[in-house]
Amino acid sequence: MSDLFVSSEPVPPWDEVMADAMGCTRCRLSEGRTNVVWGVGRRDADLMFVGEGPGHDEDVKGEPFVGRAGQLLTRLIEGIGLSRDDVYIANVVKCRPPNNRDPQPDEIEACSPFLRAQVAHVGPKVLMTLGNFATKQLLGTTEGITKIRGREFPFRDGDAVLIPTFHPAAVLRGRGDALAHMRADFVLAKRAMRRHAGASDA
Numbered sequence: 044m045s046d047l048f049v050s051s052e053p054v055p056p057w058d059e060v061m062a063d064a065m066g067c068t069r070c071r072l073s074e075g076r077t078n079v080v081w082g083v084g085r086r087d088a089d090l091m092f093v094g095e096g097p098g099h100d101e102d103v104k105g106e107p108f109v110g111r112a113g114q115l116l117t118r119l120i121e122g123i124g125l126s127r128d129d130v131y132i133a134n135v136v137k138c139r140p141p142n143n144r145d146p147q148p149d150e151i152e153a154c155s156p157f158l159r160a161q162v163a164h165v166g167p168k169v170l171m172t173l174g175n176f177a178t179k180q181l182l183g184t185t186e187g188i189t190k191i192r193g194r195e196f197p198f199r200d201g202d203a204v205l206i207p208t209f210h211p212a213a214v215l216r217g218r219g220d221a222l223a224h225m226r227a228d229f230v231l232a233k234r235a236m237r238r239h240a241g242a243s244d245a
């Protein structure tokens with residue numbers, strides 16, 4: 044498990060930590076942002092998604108996954124019988140990195156209390172990391188997404204599972220059979236949710 048989630052610090056109330064994020068200038072990503080992209084969805088969702096960081100459309104709208112990749116994510120969520128309102132969606136960093144570069148280690152560290160608080164408050168049964176970057180940050184792994192996707196990893200002291208999958212933008216870039224793999228990973232997530240709810244895994 045990543046150091047991101049190894050903390051004995053108490054988690055502040057949701058409204059307090061969100062208000063803190065909305066005015067945050069803890070890292071240089073604050074300089075180029077239009078909006079802080081906090082997160083969206085159900086605060087007690089059983090299924091949570093974590094991507095890398097906001098892109099152009101997300102920065103403008105202040106909501107994660109609203110561009111073409113977001114539309115694909117929505118279709119995949121609907122493909123397992125859920126809607127965006129049933130899940131929670133967030134990113135590792137809340138402000139758009141310039142030119143969509145990867146967030147830097149000090150930026151991730153500065154932003155980590157926000158994601159830690161979101162995960163603690165939502166308390167998902169299944170957390171899906173979208174793409175290489177979020178997977179490496181949350182799982183603390185060096186293995187690439189192609190190798191590690193579609194598997195379940197214990198999360199939150201075994202109360203939940205983490206399932207890495209591709210970033211929807213990888214599918215849009217025409218990455219081979221990534222869409223079929225993503226669909227399979229979402230089915231795996233649905234089964235894991237049912238299992239945690241005590242229902243049949245058939």
Ligand code: SF4
Pocket residue numbers: 064067068069070071072073079136137138150153154
């Ligand atoms: S990316 Fe996170 S830490 Fe950096 S300014 Fe935005 S909210 Fe603050």
